[in-house]
Amino acid sequence: MMSRLLPFPMLSLLLWLSWLLLNGFSWGHGLLGLVLAVVLPLGTRPFWPNVPRLRDFPKLVRFVLVVHWDIITANVVVARLILGSPRKLRPAFVELPLELTDDFAITLLASTISLTPGTVSADVSEDRRTLLIHALDMDDEAELVAQIKQRYERPLKEIFEC
Amino acid sequence: MDQVVEFLVSAAILVGGVFALVGSIGLARLPDFYLRLHGPTKASTLGVGGTILASLLFFSWQERALQLQEVLIALFLFITAPVSAHMLAKAAMHRDLKRREDTRGRPWKQ
Amino acid sequence: MLAIALPIGFGLIVLALLLNLYRLLRGPTLPDRALALDTMYINAIALIVLYGIATDGKLYFEAGMLIALIGFVSTVAVAKYMTRGDIIE
Structure with a gap:
C-alpha cells in the first residue's frame, strides 16, 4: 500500500x-x-528510469559531506592552477573503468567528478562500462583512477545496491 | 548591524566574488576548450554559492528567522552545472575541437 | 563593513562578466561561445543575489531562480543542437 x-x-x-x-x-x-x-x-x-533503493542512509550523508568538502578544496586547487602559468598544466583524457552498473549511480558519480578537483566527466561509453574524464593537471593516470574509485565510486556502490 | 553577522556576510560576498572572477579568468586565458571547461564548472558554482550564503545570512539576520529560499538556487546550480559541462564536452568532442598538443590520451569519436 | 564589501563584490563579478563577454566575442569556436554564455548566466545570478542584498529586496530571489532555470535549459538545448543538429529528436 x-x-x-x-x-x-x-x-x-x-x-x-x-x-x-x-x-x-x-x-x-x-x-x-x-x-x-x-x-x-x-x-x-x-x-522515471529505475531508481535504485537507498541502502545506507548514514553513508549517503557522509558521502555528501565529503563531496562538499572536496568541492571547497578543489576550488582552491583549481584557482591556483588557473592563476599559475598555463604551460605548467598537464591536461589529459583518462578512461575510468566503471564498477557501478546502475544509470542513476553512474550519473551521480559523473556529476561528482565534474564538481571536484580538476576533473570533468566528458562521456560515458555506450555499454556503460567506461567513463571518459578530462583532467586539468594530471600527474599519474593510475593514481587518479585509484583515487576516484576509492573516494567516490566505492561509497556510491555501498549506498545503492548494485 | 551585528558585527559578527556583518563580518560573515562581507566575507562570503568577497569569497564568492573572488571565485567567480577566478573561474572567468580561467575561461578567458586557458589555451583550449577542454581546459576552459574547468574554470566555470567549479569556480563559478562556488562563486554563486558564496553570494547565496551571504544573502542567506543577511536575510535570516534581518528577519530574525531562517530564510532558506536561496538554497534552492544553489542546489539547482550544483545539480545542473555538471550536466551542462558534460553536454558541452560532448559537443566539443563531436566537433573534434583542437586540444593542446601535450594532452595525453584522446577523446572519443562521437 | 558591508558598505565596503558590497561594492567590491559588485566589482569582482562585473569584471568576471566582462571576461565572459570577451570569450563570447572572441570565440573561437561555437562550444566556446556556448560555455561563455553558460558562465555568464551563472555570474548574472550572483550579481542579482548581490543586488538583492544591496537593496534589501527579497523579490530578486525569484529573478535569480528563473535565470537559473532558463539558463540551464538553453545551454542544454544549444549543446544538444551542436552534437545532433537537432534539439528534439
Missing part, C-alpha cells in the same frame, strides 16, 4: 521540502506541498 502511494519516497520528500522552501513554512503550504509530493511522482512514474 505504502509503496503504491509513494513509489519514490525520497523524491516525494525532496518535492515537499522544495515546495516549503519556495513558499515559506506554513500549515496551508505544508498540506498543499504534501498533496503535490504524492501526486507528482505518481503522475510522472512512467518517465
Whole structure:
C-alpha cells in the first residue's frame, strides 16, 4: 500500500521540502506541498528510469559531506592552477573503468567528478562500462583512477545496491 | 548591524566574488576548450554559492528567522552545472575541437 | 563593513562578466561561445543575489531562480543542437 502511494519516497520528500522552501513554512503550504509530493511522482512514474533503493542512509550523508568538502578544496586547487602559468598544466583524457552498473549511480558519480578537483566527466561509453574524464593537471593516470574509485565510486556502490 | 553577522556576510560576498572572477579568468586565458571547461564548472558554482550564503545570512539576520529560499538556487546550480559541462564536452568532442598538443590520451569519436 | 564589501563584490563579478563577454566575442569556436554564455548566466545570478542584498529586496530571489532555470535549459538545448543538429529528436 505504502509503496503504491509513494513509489519514490525520497523524491516525494525532496518535492515537499522544495515546495516549503519556495513558499515559506506554513500549515496551508505544508498540506498543499504534501498533496503535490504524492501526486507528482505518481503522475510522472512512467518517465522515471529505475531508481535504485537507498541502502545506507548514514553513508549517503557522509558521502555528501565529503563531496562538499572536496568541492571547497578543489576550488582552491583549481584557482591556483588557473592563476599559475598555463604551460605548467598537464591536461589529459583518462578512461575510468566503471564498477557501478546502475544509470542513476553512474550519473551521480559523473556529476561528482565534474564538481571536484580538476576533473570533468566528458562521456560515458555506450555499454556503460567506461567513463571518459578530462583532467586539468594530471600527474599519474593510475593514481587518479585509484583515487576516484576509492573516494567516490566505492561509497556510491555501498549506498545503492548494485 | 551585528558585527559578527556583518563580518560573515562581507566575507562570503568577497569569497564568492573572488571565485567567480577566478573561474572567468580561467575561461578567458586557458589555451583550449577542454581546459576552459574547468574554470566555470567549479569556480563559478562556488562563486554563486558564496553570494547565496551571504544573502542567506543577511536575510535570516534581518528577519530574525531562517530564510532558506536561496538554497534552492544553489542546489539547482550544483545539480545542473555538471550536466551542462558534460553536454558541452560532448559537443566539443563531436566537433573534434583542437586540444593542446601535450594532452595525453584522446577523446572519443562521437 | 558591508558598505565596503558590497561594492567590491559588485566589482569582482562585473569584471568576471566582462571576461565572459570577451570569450563570447572572441570565440573561437561555437562550444566556446556556448560555455561563455553558460558562465555568464551563472555570474548574472550572483550579481542579482548581490543586488538583492544591496537593496534589501527579497523579490530578486525569484529573478535569480528563473535565470537559473532558463539558463540551464538553453545551454542544454544549444549543446544538444551542436552534437545532433537537432534539439528534439
